[in-house]
């Protein structure tokens with residue numbers, strides 16, 4: 543079983559990365575494999591609503607950034623942890639652009655447990671958590687909880703290292719994810735598979 547960890551921060555060794563690696567180490571200790579991706583600093587475009595992905599499910603028409611790589615990996619993993627620095631009380635812009643396109647064009651994360659971890663100097667954490675969890679909640683993904691909202695505080699990794707409560711929250715989150723993954727796997731082995739899907743009903747409020 544493998545969990546994909548996505549670092550939305552432009553900093554490969556910053557606060558978000560530090561917290562994600564804490565979760566990664568705990569997942570590994572719990573017998574879960576991991577893959578870590580940095581979205582990096584290369585330009586990422588936002589969704590242009592071209593809807594070409596409707597005819598090519600699992601592929602965004604714009605192939606010049608990390609989005610299609612993440613979509614491919616989404617089909618190969620069993621769980622997802624998204625990490626984000628808090629920018630103006632939200633997930634950072636590049637990550638939001640990535641997630642909009644990944645979740646619109648692909649369904650690889652469906653029914654797989656998802657969780658987020660955010661890092662802030664001071665505030666805006668719960669708004670950012672709310673934002674990221676909404677990608678999971680619209681994708682049939684069980685959202686993994688911890689003993690407190692999944693946040694760490696700092697402006698440099700060294701500060702996050704001192705956030706002992708934040709790091710414990712992250713380790714608990716990772717153990718909870720490992721537990722859920724093992725439960726899902728045990729369920730599969732006795733014939734409990736994904737729930738049946740009804741045909742989708744879509745009603746717009748303005749007709």
Ligand SMILES: Cc1cc2nc3c(=O)[nH]c(=O)nc-3n(C[C@H](O)[C@H](O)[C@H](O)COP(=O)(O)O)c2cc1C
Pocket residue numbers: 551552553555556557558559626627628629630631632661662663664665666695696697698699
């Ligand atoms: C554009 C920008 C906006 C930010 N907005 C907030 C904010 O709203 N609240 C906050 O506490 N910190 C804010 N910060 C600070 C970062 O969230 C914080 O330093 C974070 O831990 C950095 O994580 P990283 O090292 O993984 O990039 C902001 C930083 C930047 C660059």
